[in-house]
Structure formats: C-alpha cells, structure tokens
Amino acid sequence: MSTVGDLDCSVSTSSSNGARTFKYSGACVSVQCGADGGVFRGPGMTKTGTSSSRAKAVKDTSVAANWKANTLASLPSGAKQLKSVFLYRTGDYVATTYSTSASGTGYAYSVGKLPTSDGNNYGPVACPSSNNLMTAAKATAITPENLRMCGATGKWVYYNAVNLLVDASHYAKYSGNTGSKTPLTLGAVPFLGGKSAYRSTTAMDDQRAVMLLSGSASSSAVLHTSQTIIPDKSGASAGQTAGCWRNYGVVFYCDDYARTDLTACKAANQKMFYVADPNPNAVFGASAANIGGGSAGGATSTGGAASGTTSTGGATSAATTSGTVATTGSTATSRAMHASGTSIIFVGLLMAFSLQ
Numbered sequence: 001m002s003t004v005g006d007l008d009c010s011v012s013t014s015s016s017n018g019a020r021t022f023k024y025s026g027a028c029v030s031v032q033c034g035a036d037g038g039v040f041r042g043p044g045m046t047k048t049g050t051s052s053s054r055a056k057a058v059k060d061t062s063v064a065a066n067w068k069a070n071t072l073a074s075l076p077s078g079a080k081q082l083k084s085v086f087l088y089r090t091g092d093y094v095a096t097t098y099s100t101s102a103s104g105t106g107y108a109y110s111v112g113k114l115p116t117s118d119g120n121n122y123g124p125v126a127c128p129s130s131n132n133l134m135t136a137a138k139a140t141a142i143t144p145e146n147l148r149m150c151g152a153t154g155k156w157v158y159y160n161a162v163n164l165l166v167d168a169s170h171y172a173k174y175s176g177n178t179g180s181k182t183p184l185t186l187g188a189v190p191f192l193g194g195k196s197a198y199r200s201t202t203a204m205d206d207q208r209a210v211m212l213l214s215g216s217a218s219s220s221a222v223l224h225t226s227q228t229i230i231p232d233k234s235g236a237s238a239g240q241t242a243g244c245w246r247n248y249g250v251v252f253y254c255d256d257y258a259r260t261d262l263t264a265c266k267a268a269n270q271k272m273f274y275v276a277d278p279n280p281n282a283v284f285g286a287s288a289a290n291i292g293g294g295s296a297g298g299a300t301s302t303g304g305a306a307s308g309t310t311s312t313g314g315a316t317s318a319a320t321t322s323g324t325v326a327t328t329g330s331t332a333t334s335r336a337m338h339a340s341g342t343s344i345i346f347v348g349l350l351m352a353f354s355l356q
Contacts (some may be wrong), residue, residue: 171220
C-alpha cells in the first residue's frame with residue numbers, strides 16, 4: 001500500500017437479482033483486541049447523541065450508552081506522514097476517533113477512524129499515481145522498498161507526539177536546533193491524536209527530544225521528555241543529510257487498560273513508545289535507539305512515571321531499525337502489538353500498524 005489514494009476507508013454497495021454486493025477499499029480493516037477471559041473486542045468510539053466525532057473527557061467507560069460500536073476501522077488520510085496507525089484499547093473497544101455509517105434494507109455498518117498523527121507525505125522517490133494495475137509500467141518501475149518510503153520529494157524531517165495517555169489535550173514541543181535552548185512547537189495534542197512539525201536543510205540532522213507538557217497551554221510544565229532521537233543516514237536518508245525523508249514519533253500512553261476514567265492515569269502507568277515511518281522495513285520500539293541512531297538515555301518524567309520502557313508482559317525489543325520481532329512471555333498478559341508485515345512487538349495493549 002502506498003499513501004496515494006489508498007487511505008480513508010470507502011465502502012460501496014450494489015444489488016442485483018436479489019443479492020447485495022459490498023466493495024471495500026484497501027484502507028478498510030477489521031480489528032480486534034483480546035481482553036481477559038478470551039473475549040475479543042472490536043472498534044468503537046465514545047459518543048454524544050448522534051455526533052460523528054467522539055465524546056471527550058470520558059470519566060466512565062463502563063456505561064454502555066457512552067459507546068458506539070464500529071463495524072470496521074479505517075486507516076485515515078492523516079496517516080500519510082508517519083505511515084502508522086495505533087490500536088489502543090479504551091473501555092471494551094479498540095479506540096476510534098470519528099465514525100461514518102450507512103444503512104439500507106437488510107444492512108447497516110459504521111466505520112471508525114484509527115488514531116494517527118498529521119502532516120504530509122515525503123520520500124526519496126515519488127509515489128506512482130493511483131489506479132495502476134500491478135503489471136503496469138508505473139507499478140513495476142518502483143521497488144517494494146521504495147513504495148514503502150515514497151512520497152513528494154521535498155526534503156524534510158518530521159517529529160511527532162501522539163497522545164494515548166489521558167482524555168485531554170496536552171501541549172507538546174520538541175528540541176530546538178543545535179545550540180538553541182528554546183524548544184520548538186508541536187502544538188496541543190488531542191487524546192487519540194498526534195501533532196507534527198518539520199525541519200529542513202542542515203537542521204534535519206540535529207538531535208532532538210519530544211516533550212509532552214502537563215496541560216493544553218504552551219506555558220504548562222513539562223510532564224515527560226523522551227530519549228534523544230539521533231537521525232541517521234540509513235534507508236530513505238542514504239546519501240542525504242541524516243534525517244532527510246524520515247518521520248520520527250513518540251507515543252505517550254497509559255498501560256492501565258482496565259481504567260474506566262480515561263481522564264486519569266497513575267504515574268506508574270504512564271509510558272513512552274517510539275515509532276517511525278518504514279525505512280524501508282518497520283521501525284518501532286521501546287527506545288529512541290530503535291528508530292534511529294537514538295540515545296538510550298535522557299528520558300525524564302515527573303511524578304515517578306516510567307519513561308521509555310514497556311514492561312507489561314515482559315516485552316523486549318532489540319535496538320534495530322528493521323522491525324525485529326520482539327518476544328513476550330504470554331499473549332494472555334501482553335495484549336497488543338506493533339505490526340508491519342511479519343514484524344511484531346508486544347507492548348502492553350498499545351498496538352501500531354505501519355503502512356507498507
């Protein structure tokens with residue numbers, strides 16, 4: 001899957017001779033998470049009345065009336081930059097942020113958008129246009145590896161903060177250019193959403209950390225600071241300034257999946273997860289070293305929260321940018337994964353798919 005015309009789930013239906021046919025685009029996915037007791041949960045969204053957007057600041061996920069179950073999930077257009085979406089459990093559902101629905105005689109369905117970040121898609125080669133057969137010249141002229149990294153060819157590096165921590169907006173910043181002590185702005189990051197910013201030219205290879213603040217204002221105190229991300233020259237950046245055509249992200253999340261109040265997360269349950277765009281293989285892990293030439297040190301947090309580690313279920317991750325499979329002690333206690341192709345890492349109930 002490239003990111004040209006492939007994102008945002010679309011469903012069409014037709015009827016002939018009493019039979020109804022449904023066609024789903026490649027961005028429509030069926031997802032479930034395994035909960036305790038062997039029960040599997042599908043996508044859903046907190047709701048207010050008939051609104052298409054999720055209800056915010058939810059303090060009690062146990063009330064069934066607060067939820068709308070979705071039939072399918074969508075890989076949203078916002079995923080074109082980080083090329084990742086996140087499967088995260090809220091209440092008894094895989095979280096979605098927006099829902100569309102349709103119904104007719106004998107059928108009804110709804111589609112919810114999975115959390116991701118924002119921004120635009122850049123890469124070392126231009127993506128082929130949509131609607132080409134796999135045997136077409138445009139399709140055969142690009143390698144699978146370049147298809148995973150393709151995009152507009154302007155030269156940028158992106159940094160992202162994703163908020164899966166609490167159901168409130170938290171401001172985020174990232175380190176300024178080398179020599180500057182003033183952080184740069186990412187913006188207010190909504191729950192189940194992400195914000196991004198970019199750098200160009202010689203600033204692309206500067207080492208940076210991502211900071212999540214304690215509130216929605218830019219003046220709020222720093223709550224968490226990630227490990228230092230050091231751009232490298234592998235994959236998309238080969239032969240370029242380190243960091244060129246790369247997209248680095250820090251996911252701040254709560255691993256208390258049984259919580260009913262989404263607006264609160266105990267300090268000990270506040271964690272970080274690192275993810276980047278395919279380079280060309282899946283790039284993710286519990287350390288900044290997993291997504292670049294990152295430093296394993298430098299992560300800080302307030303209130304005694306754990307930083308840069310994912311201990312739920314005994315998950316481990318090798319320091320690699322190739323998406324090496326991680327091991328876990330038991331699928332009954334480690335209930336989520338980051339996956340791309342055959343590469344899987346279990347990190348509590350946080351799950352991310354890289355689009356490849």
